[in-house]
Amino acid sequence: MIFRAKASKALDKAEDPRETLDYSYQKQLEMLQKVRRGVADVATSRKRVELQATQLEQQSDKLQKQAQQALSAGREDLAREALTRRSGLQQQISDLQVQHAQLQGEEEKLTLASQRLQAKVESFRTRKETIKATYTAAEAQTKINEAFSGISEEMGDVGMAIQRAEDKTATMQARAGAIDELIASGALEDASGQPNDDISRELEQLSAGQDVESELAAMKAQLGSGSTPQAIEGGDGDEPAVEGEKKAQQEGQS
Amino acid sequence: MIVRILGEGQFDVDDSHLDALNELDSAVESAVDSKDEAAFRPALQGLLDAVRDWGSALPDDTLVDSDLILPPADAQVDEVVALLGDEGLIPDAL
Numbered sequence: 231m232i233f234r235a236k237a238s239k240a241l242d243k244a245e246d247p248r249e250t251l252d253y254s255y256q257k258q259l260e261m262l263q264k265v266r267r268g269v270a271d272v273a274t275s276r277k278r279v280e281l282q283a284t285q286l287e288q289q290s291d292k293l294q295k296q297a298q299q300a301l302s303a304g305r306e307d308l309a310r311e312a313l314t315r316r317s318g319l320q321q322q323i324s325d326l327q328v329q330h331a332q333l334q335g336e337e338e339k340l341t342l343a344s345q346r347l348q349a350k351v352e353s354f355r356t357r358k359e360t361i362k363a364t365y366t367a368a369e370a371q372t373k374i375n376e377a378f379s380g381i382s383e384e385m386g387d388v389g390m391a392i393q394r395a396e397d398k399t400a401t402m403q404a405r406a407g408a409i410d411e412l413i414a415s416g417a418l419e420d421a422s423g424q425p426n427d428d429i430s431r432e433l434e435q436l437s438a439g440q441d442v443e444s445e446l447a448a449m450k451a452q453l454g455s456g457s458t459p460q461a462i463e464g465g466d467g468d469e470p471a472v473e474g475e476k477k478a479q480q481e482g483q484s
Numbered sequence: 485m486i487v488r489i490l491g492e493g494q495f496d497v498d499d500s501h502l503d504a505l506n507e508l509d510s511a512v513e514s515a516v517d518s519k520d521e522a523a524f525r526p527a528l529q530g531l532l533d534a535v536r537d538w539g540s541a542l543p544d545d546t547l548v549d550s551d552l553i554l555p556p557a558d559a560q561v562d563e564v565v566a567l568l569g570d571e572g573l574i575p576d577a578l
Contacts, residue, residue, distance in 0.1 A: 339491055346493055349544030357547070380547035383488065391491045394556070 251358040251377060258351045261385050265344045268392045272340060275399050275406070276333040282409050283326040290319045296433045299440045308436065311429050322409070329402050336395045343391045347384055354381050486548055487535050491556035494546065495539030508534055516564050524561050532557055 293316040300308035357377045485502070488494045497505070508531040515524035532554060542548070555564045 342493075343491065346544045350547055353545040353547050377547075379549045383549055383553075384547075387488065387490050391556075394491070394558075 248362050248374075251361065251374060254378065254381070255351070255355060255358055258347070258354060258381065258385065261388055262344065262347055262351055265340060265347060265388050265392055268395055269337060269340045269344060272333055272337045272395055272399055275403055276330060276337060278406050279326050279330045279333060279402070282406060282413070283323055283330065285413055286319050286323050286326070286409075290316050290323065293319070293433075296437050299436055300433065303436055303440070305436065308429070308432055312433055326409075329405070332398065333402065336398055340391060340395055343388050347388050350381055350384050485551040486542070487539060487552045487554060488550035489532055489535060489554045489556065490559075493544075494542040494548070494550055495535050496542055497535055497539035501534070501538045504538075505531065505534060512564070513568070516561055516568060519561055521561055524564075528555065528559065528564070529557070 293312045297309040297312035297316070300306070300312060354377065361373050361377060485497055485499055486494055487497050508527070511527040512524065512531055514520075515527045535554065553567070555567055
């Protein structure tokens with residue numbers, strides 16, 4: 231209906247009809263290469279999206295941790311800001327998950343298309359060899375026309391599938407490129423798009439302060455070893471919160 | 485009859501189903517005519533499901549031309565317009 235073997239047209243051009251079979255077979259092998267490259271390209275895009283999602287999730291976890299630290303230091307404003315930024319990231323992450331599912335779908339489709347085409351090309355090769363072995367001029371036209379049935383249609387279908395996959399992938403790659411740039415610039419840490427702003431710095435300082443406090447607490451607990459394990463729990467709890475608050479106040483004054 | 489769903493493969497569907505397929509096809513056709521994307525999606529889905537249910541998938545190494553060619557499941561209305569003849573996707577008689 232849409233794709234019909236243009237065998238007769240192709241035959242007109244060839245001096246020996248058998249050359250048409252070889253020529254078509256070459257085209258089929260090229261198409262097979264193309265669809266395999268298509269599978270590889272889509273897989274590359276899928277892996278890129280996976281990597282980006284991982285990076286954003288790490289960033290999101292970090293903000294979650296910073297929000298907790300800010301809250302335990304009595305800085306609810308900072309905690310709120312961190313959580314707001316985190317929710318922006320979550321949105322990006324779920325967008326990436328949708329893209330990932332689409333790419334996975336395209337990858338599966340093209341993989342199946344590649345398998346179908348490979349089986350058909352193999353069938354065509356067998357037919358071609360049979361025709362060439364038993365070739366007589368009288369029967370050439372009919373036999374060769376028969377040989378083309380099905381394969382041109384499959385080639386058309388696979389060609390379309392590759393085109394569709396390429397179109398979809400191209401759109402996503404443009405978006406992926408934009409996200410990569412945002413990750414590289416650090417702008418994703420800030421919903422307003424300004425990297426390393428005051429809020430980010432304050433959150434970083436708070437984290438660093440907290441980390442130092444908890445390490446100190448752990449060391450103190452170790453020095454006083456043999457003593458009760460509660461010391462560690464106590465160190466992680468109320469005490470650093472007060473320390474953190476003091477620190478924040480000192481920084482505010484300076 | 486041999487039916488190809490683009491991007492999916494070929495199915496052998498008994499000719500006795502032609503009328504039923506035509507009925508499903510007319511739903512697709514009218515959705516396409518009115519460019520009604522909301523009606524188009526389930527209509528195409530219904531047609532393709534019928535082909536999958538009633539037909540049996542041809543082995544991958546089969547080389548045979550299709551009597552009918554249907555759009556891929558994720559096709560847009562505009563793409564189908566390009567494929568459609570006056571008789572819809574399924575001709576009234578083979």
